Amino acid sequence: MKNLKYTRRKLTQKVMFFLSVVSAFIGIAMLFLILGYIIYKGGHGINLDFFTKLPTPVGVPGGGMVNALIGSTYLIGLASLLSIPVGILIGVYLSEFGRGAFASAVRFVSETLTGVPSIVMGIFAYSIVVIPMGRFSALAGAFALSLLMLPIIVKSTEELLKMVPNDLREASLALGIPRWKTILKVVLSTAKSGVITGIMLAIARVGGEAAPLLFTAFGNSFMNWRPDQPIASLPVQIYVYASSPYEDWHQKAWAAALVLMGIVLITNIIARVYARKK
């Protein structure tokens, strides 16, 4: 009788462990299923035109997405300008000066903001940039993206600065170097590679965002270099093309998805491998 119970317990273990392995398999399979299909479908559409030409109207064959490629780069560049310095300085505050309730509150709010849906940030950017300006603009899109990047950069900077040994700070202070210079020249430069990793991950995260750009940067079938004008971006272009009824545009959406995913995943992998090495 006792033996039977033991057998049952053993069996439960076997079944549950098997299910656990199956779960891991499902997770891995999902990634390769999605990746593989996008490479398969998108591969045809990748050619020189894709990277160098503007989109053509429906029915006109050819054309590319150079406006969206440049647009995404432009938006991310602008968002980085807005969020990287601020994010690093807040990270410095939390790691070097932040004690007590205020710092805890900042830390808490920053982490909580990472969970706010990106579309809500889009609405916020719409109501404080688009409405006063009176039109959709690259600036509004970049502002929305920078709000998404900020908490990621704050968190990674704080964590990495905390890993810098105190000896270095003390040695620098003992040489008579002021605190601010110690932080900028010694602490930050020691943690430099980690901070860069955090920034790369933040860029990879927002580079694929379409939701906050829909009604901020909006979209543009032409090239745009002005921050006060609407601008195209790869994720929004994919959404527009995928939701259209045209076969040719679907094909372009797959190609764009392949390029976008390639960029995002490679950035991610480089950042992680780089971080692990250090």
Next chain:
Amino acid sequence: MQKHNIKLNKDHAFRGLTALLSLILLLLSIGILFKLIISSNLSFNAFGFKFLLSKDWDPVQKLFGALPFMWGTFFSATLALIFALPISIGIAIFLSELAPIWMRQPVSFIIELLAAIPSVVYGLWGLFVLVPVMQHWVEPVLAKYLGFLPLFKGYPLGVGMLTGGIIIAIMIIPTISSISREILAAVPENQKEAALAIGMTRWETIWKVMLPYGRSGIVGAILLGYGRALGETMAVTMVIGNTPSLSLSLFAPAYTIASVIANEFTEATYKLYISSLIELSLILFVITFTLNALARFLLWRMKRFEEVKV
């Protein structure tokens, strides 16, 4: 003396600058809340709290209500959680307990890459791969054998609640599994050894000792995943069917708060319409912010508890 003062002043200035920026970040969250409240004033004045309970969404008649969208948002997110939770916990157990050491890093890396795929790419894949599969294979089979349940009533369209739930589930698996894995890994060795020593099987050790030990952390992970599920936008918009509905059927097209904003915001032609959409985003903001705050609190308590233990 003079020089010393300048040095100190620069130190103060630097510290002041970083503190000021931190204060701005703190005020940002309050700013978002206030801006959304002010911008949704028009809709709030027109409908009051009835907005939350009304099932009308008729831009032509200028009638707006949030109920179908809240229903769609919570239903799809809950469905996603039901699919994602067992798989995520399974992955966490596999990675922290079962897998050979050399396999752990690469497998967890691969699973975490799932979180890096952009939402719109999930949407594209969902729309052209998952939707047809659901329409021609999965849903007809479910309808045939389980069609007597209200959950599986209706015509299999491919787009709809079930497909939306599956897509969101894939997207939140990495969030829940990676945090759960860390929490399982943080269970002290002596707890495990004690359980094994009294004759528990390895599974029982995991199920009855390790998971309960990390309970608050796992609940935190679930809340974070759920928050992500509620706010997921592009992928859901592309596969859920975008029809306001209160249907219990998994086959029926539905609409979530995030997807109605994504879909209709640029088409909203008059102020009350825009204001109603902003009020929806306010609801989403309050829900996700609260959930995330709760999750962070649980994870933070878990961490503190750990430190006290060690």
